[in-house]
Amino acid sequence: MVLEAPQIIGRGTWLDKVASEILDREKRLGRNAEILRVESGLGASGIPHIGNYSDAARAYGVKLALETMGARAELIAFSDDKDGLRKVPAGLPKTLSKYIGFPVSSIPDPFGCHDSYGVHMSGLLLDALDKTGIMYRSISGTQAYKDGLFNQQIDKILTNAVRVGEIISETLGQEKYTEVLPYFPVCENCGRIYTTRALEYVRERHVVRYSCDGMELRGETLNGCGHKGEVDVFSGDGKLSWKVEFAARWSALKINYEAYGKELIDSVKANDRIMEEILHEPPPYHTRYEHFLDKTGAKVSKSVGNVLAPQLWLRYAPPQTLLLLMYKRSVGSRAIWVKDIPTYIAELDELEDVYFGRREVKDPRELARLRGLYEYVWRLSPPKSPSVHVPHNLLVYLVKVAPKSREKEFVLEKLRGYGYHFDPEDRRFQERLEHAANWAKEVETIATNTIQIQPAERDAMLELAGIINASDDENYLQNAIFTVARKHNLQTGALFKALYRVLIGSDSGPRLGPYILAMGRENVAMALAAAARMATK
Structure with a gap:
C-alpha cells in the first residue's frame, strides 16, 4: 500500500499548524467571529x-498565520x-523598596521619563515590538x-x-481563596494592593469590604497599615487575583x-x-512554550537581573534574526546570550539562500517549512x-583594524x-556593517562557526590554540600555521581554509x-578549541 505524503499546512511551520488548530476549534464551537484575537501579557x-518579548512575538506569528488562512486577526x-x-x-535603585506592594502604575518612574514605573517598563517592551515591526493593540490593565x-x-466572579x-x-491545592475573595483592593490609606484582604462582596452596591492586614511576599512579611474599608470594584481601585484575571480578560x-x-x-x-x-x-485555545535560559542554564528573569534585552540584540543584528529565534521552533528551552547572536545572523543567511534557490533542499516538506520560516521572519513581506x-566575523575584524578617520571606506575597499x-x-548592507561595527566596539568575543573537520585538522587547531596564547608576534603566528600544517601532514591550503571557515x-x-x-588571542584560541571540541562529539 502506498501512503500519501502528509499535507503541508499553510507555509509548513508550527505557526501554521497552531493557526489551523484554532480555526478548526472555532468551527467546532460554531463561532464565526468577525476578528480572531490573540493575546500576550506584558x-x-x-x-x-x-x-x-517572545510571548508577544510568537503570538504575532500566529496572528500572521491566521491571516494567511483567510481570517482577520489582531494581537x-x-x-x-x-x-x-x-x-x-x-x-534598579534600592529606593524603590519603599514601593513594594504598590501597583506599578502608581510608582514614580525612577528614570523620570514616563508617567509611572509601570508605563516605563511596559513601554520598553512595546518599543521592542515596534522595532521588529510587530503590529498590536495596546491595552493598559x-x-x-x-x-x-x-x-x-x-x-x-465575586458573586460566585x-x-x-x-x-x-x-x-492549585491552594486554600486561600476559600477564605478570602480573589480580589485585591488598593488600600485607600497606604496605597498598597497586595496587603489587602477582600472579605465580603456587597453586590447591590458592587463594593468589597477589606482590611489591610499584610501578606507574605517572597518569604518575607509585608506589613499592612491596619486600615479597614470598602472599595467600589467598578472604580478601578483594585484588581482581580491573577488566578482568575486571565479568565476575565479572555x-x-x-x-x-x-x-x-x-x-x-x-x-x-x-x-x-x-x-x-x-x-x-x-x-x-492554548499552546505551551519553554523559557529561554541564560548562559548558566538559569531561567531568564527580570528580578534576578540576568536579562538579555531585545534592544541589546538589535544593536548587533537585524530584527529578522530575533524573529528567527522565536519562530524556528516552539518547544524546548534554549540557552541564549549575546555571544549567540552571530549564529542567528549566519542562519538567516542560510535561510535566505534556501528561499532564493541558492541552496538545494530536496525534502519538499522541509523546503516548504524553511521558505515559510523565511517569510514569517520578514512578517510576510x-x-x-x-x-x-559578508561573514560577520570578517566585518568585525575589518572594523577593528580600520583607520578611525576612514573606517567605512577602508572596510568597503577590503571587501572589494x-x-x-x-x-x-x-x-540591508549598511545595517549589516553598522551591526558589525557595534559588535566590534562593544563585544569581546568571536562567533564560532561549526564545520566538518578532519581529525588531523582538529588536532592542528588544538595545537594552534596553545601557540596563539603563547605569542603576540603576528609574523610568528602566521608562520606557526605553516609549521603546524606540516607537522600534522596537512596541505597548507586545506588548514587555512578550515581556519577561515571556523x-x-x-x-x-x-x-x-x-x-x-x-x-x-584568547578569543581566537577559545574559538579554535571550541570548534575542535564540537568536531569530536
Missing part, C-alpha cells in the same frame, strides 16, 4: 527581556501595570479596570466566590488564543475552568532579491579586494597573524 514589573498586548511591585529588580472593561466579569475558591483549591476581550509558560500550567487550568463554570464561555552575505560585489547604498565563516580572508591579534 509584564510591567521590571526590565523586559527576550522571554517577555492584543495587555500591560499588567495594575500588578503590585513584589521585588526591586536587580540593577490600569486603564482597563478604570474604564470598566471587566465589570461584568468581576461581578460574576465560593465556587471560584473551590475551583482554585481543586486545581472573556471581556474575546480572546481566541493565548500561549503560556510551563510554570503557569495549573493557573491556566484554573482560569479555563472559571471561564467554563463561572463565565459560561469556552476558554481560548520578504525582499525581492537576496542580500550580500576579497571579491565581494555589493551596493554600498543598499540599506573563524570567519568564509573559505578565505585576511592574513591570520594580524587577524588573531586584532580579534584577541
Whole structure:
C-alpha cells in the first residue's frame, strides 16, 4: 500500500499548524467571529527581556498565520501595570523598596521619563515590538479596570466566590481563596494592593469590604497599615487575583488564543475552568512554550537581573534574526546570550539562500517549512532579491583594524579586494556593517562557526590554540600555521581554509597573524578549541 505524503499546512511551520488548530476549534464551537484575537501579557514589573518579548512575538506569528488562512486577526498586548511591585529588580535603585506592594502604575518612574514605573517598563517592551515591526493593540490593565472593561466579569466572579475558591483549591491545592475573595483592593490609606484582604462582596452596591492586614511576599512579611474599608470594584481601585484575571480578560476581550509558560500550567487550568463554570464561555485555545535560559542554564528573569534585552540584540543584528529565534521552533528551552547572536545572523543567511534557490533542499516538506520560516521572519513581506552575505566575523575584524578617520571606506575597499560585489547604498548592507561595527566596539568575543573537520585538522587547531596564547608576534603566528600544517601532514591550503571557515565563516580572508591579534588571542584560541571540541562529539 502506498501512503500519501502528509499535507503541508499553510507555509509548513508550527505557526501554521497552531493557526489551523484554532480555526478548526472555532468551527467546532460554531463561532464565526468577525476578528480572531490573540493575546500576550506584558509584564510591567521590571526590565523586559527576550522571554517577555517572545510571548508577544510568537503570538504575532500566529496572528500572521491566521491571516494567511483567510481570517482577520489582531494581537492584543495587555500591560499588567495594575500588578503590585513584589521585588526591586536587580540593577534598579534600592529606593524603590519603599514601593513594594504598590501597583506599578502608581510608582514614580525612577528614570523620570514616563508617567509611572509601570508605563516605563511596559513601554520598553512595546518599543521592542515596534522595532521588529510587530503590529498590536495596546491595552493598559490600569486603564482597563478604570474604564470598566471587566465589570461584568468581576461581578460574576465575586458573586460566585465560593465556587471560584473551590475551583482554585481543586486545581492549585491552594486554600486561600476559600477564605478570602480573589480580589485585591488598593488600600485607600497606604496605597498598597497586595496587603489587602477582600472579605465580603456587597453586590447591590458592587463594593468589597477589606482590611489591610499584610501578606507574605517572597518569604518575607509585608506589613499592612491596619486600615479597614470598602472599595467600589467598578472604580478601578483594585484588581482581580491573577488566578482568575486571565479568565476575565479572555472573556471581556474575546480572546481566541493565548500561549503560556510551563510554570503557569495549573493557573491556566484554573482560569479555563472559571471561564467554563463561572463565565459560561469556552476558554481560548492554548499552546505551551519553554523559557529561554541564560548562559548558566538559569531561567531568564527580570528580578534576578540576568536579562538579555531585545534592544541589546538589535544593536548587533537585524530584527529578522530575533524573529528567527522565536519562530524556528516552539518547544524546548534554549540557552541564549549575546555571544549567540552571530549564529542567528549566519542562519538567516542560510535561510535566505534556501528561499532564493541558492541552496538545494530536496525534502519538499522541509523546503516548504524553511521558505515559510523565511517569510514569517520578514512578517510576510520578504525582499525581492537576496542580500550580500559578508561573514560577520570578517566585518568585525575589518572594523577593528580600520583607520578611525576612514573606517567605512577602508572596510568597503577590503571587501572589494576579497571579491565581494555589493551596493554600498543598499540599506540591508549598511545595517549589516553598522551591526558589525557595534559588535566590534562593544563585544569581546568571536562567533564560532561549526564545520566538518578532519581529525588531523582538529588536532592542528588544538595545537594552534596553545601557540596563539603563547605569542603576540603576528609574523610568528602566521608562520606557526605553516609549521603546524606540516607537522600534522596537512596541505597548507586545506588548514587555512578550515581556519577561515571556523573563524570567519568564509573559505578565505585576511592574513591570520594580524587577524588573531586584532580579534584577541584568547578569543581566537577559545574559538579554535571550541570548534575542535564540537568536531569530536
